[in-house]
Amino acid sequence: MKNEEVLEKVERELKLLGHSPRTINSYLTYLNELFKFTGKIHSRILFEDIKKFLEHLSIEKNYSGSSLNLARSAISFYYEKMLEKYTVSKIRVKKVGKKLPNVLTKQEVKRIIDAASNLRDKLIIQMMYSCGLRVSEAVNIKLEDLDTSRLTGIVRSGKGNKDRVIQLNPPLVNSIESYVKTKKLPSMFLFSKSNGTPYTIRTFQIIIKKLAEKAGITKRVHSHIxxxxxxxxxxxxxxxxxxxQGMMGHSNLETTKLYINLSKEQFKGVGNLLDDLDKDEN
Structure with a gap:
């Protein structure tokens, strides 16, 4: 079997298991990079070759811990899970740093929404913020999954291939109904191009970046923010x-607890330590 045929086989297996297009693309990319790095056919690649490849990504290409973990997972999927040949998951790679992300204030979110010059762009930000959507979920929202009369919607096959219910507030419903009226051709997708097909993730990312710049936001603004x-x-x-946790669709509560660290709640009751210095002198 040629390397190209292996990639096709892995792609079919990943699709059968319900992995997202983004994960599938990443896995195939890293496997292909491994094949190119070694210059060998897949069956002749040794465990040491895989270790050298991951070291190359870490040391020479300076990949982050999360990227290295993804590369290892991709290779492990084929050589460990499909072939049961090498225990790739045991290879140690750089740890993922626990860097806290930037958070927009409510005022900054409003400034970005107000910067939108059309109903589509305004609704994109309103949906992603008020429903806590991932960009991959936002581009795939379907009109049939939005029950505006009950102020609820369903995100189909989110991360982990799980559905979840989202809340639609009245102002958001007004924006949805106003935007849908402007669409010239019917489409199953809320956000669709003139031919009825959904927008790409990249299109949303460009829109978000431009709106943030227009709003004068100095923080690094990306779709997940x-x-x-x-x-x-x-x-x-x-x-x-x-x-x-339920509203965000997290499987693990520890993931949700990140937002306690990001919020101002942890500082309630702490007071001002500088003021305390003056009090202690009196």
């Missing part, structure tokens, strides 16, 4: 962390 703001602002509002 609205989901971070959603989680953080819910915690600051006093919503129970378990409810936040």
């Amino acid at each position: 609205f989901r971070h703001a959603f989680g953080t602002h819910l915690v600051e509002k006093g919503i129970d962390i378990v409810r936040v």
Whole structure:
């Protein structure tokens, strides 16, 4: 079997298991890079070759811990899970740094929404922020999954291939209905091009970047920042962390607890230590 045929086989297997297009693309890319790096046919690649490849990514290409983990997972999927040949998952790679992400304030979110000059761009930000959507979920939202009369919607096959219910507030419903009226051709997707097909993730990323620049936001704004703001602002509002977990579709509560660290709630009752210095002198 040629290397190209292996990639096709891996792609079919990943699709059968319900992996996202993004994960499939990443796995195939890293496997192909391994084949090119070794210059060997897949069956002749040794465990040491895989270790050298991961070292190359870490030392020479300075890949981050998360990228190295993804590369290892891709190679492990084929050589460990499909072939049961090498225990690739045991190879140690650079640890993923626990860097806290930037969070937008409510005022900054409003400035970005206000910077939108058309209904589509305004609705994109409103949906991603008020529903805590990942960009991959936002581009694939379907009209049939939005029940505006009950103020709810369903995100189909989110991360981990799980559906979850989202809340639609009245202002958001008004924006949805206004935007849908402007569409010339019917489409199953909420956000669609003139031919009815959904926009790409890249298109959304460009729109978000331009709106942030127009709004004068100095923080690094990316598509996931609205989901971070959603989680953080819910915690600051006093919503129970378990409810936040459900609203965000997290499998692990520890993932949701990140938003406690990002919120201002952890500083409640701490007071001003500089003021305390003056009090102690008196």
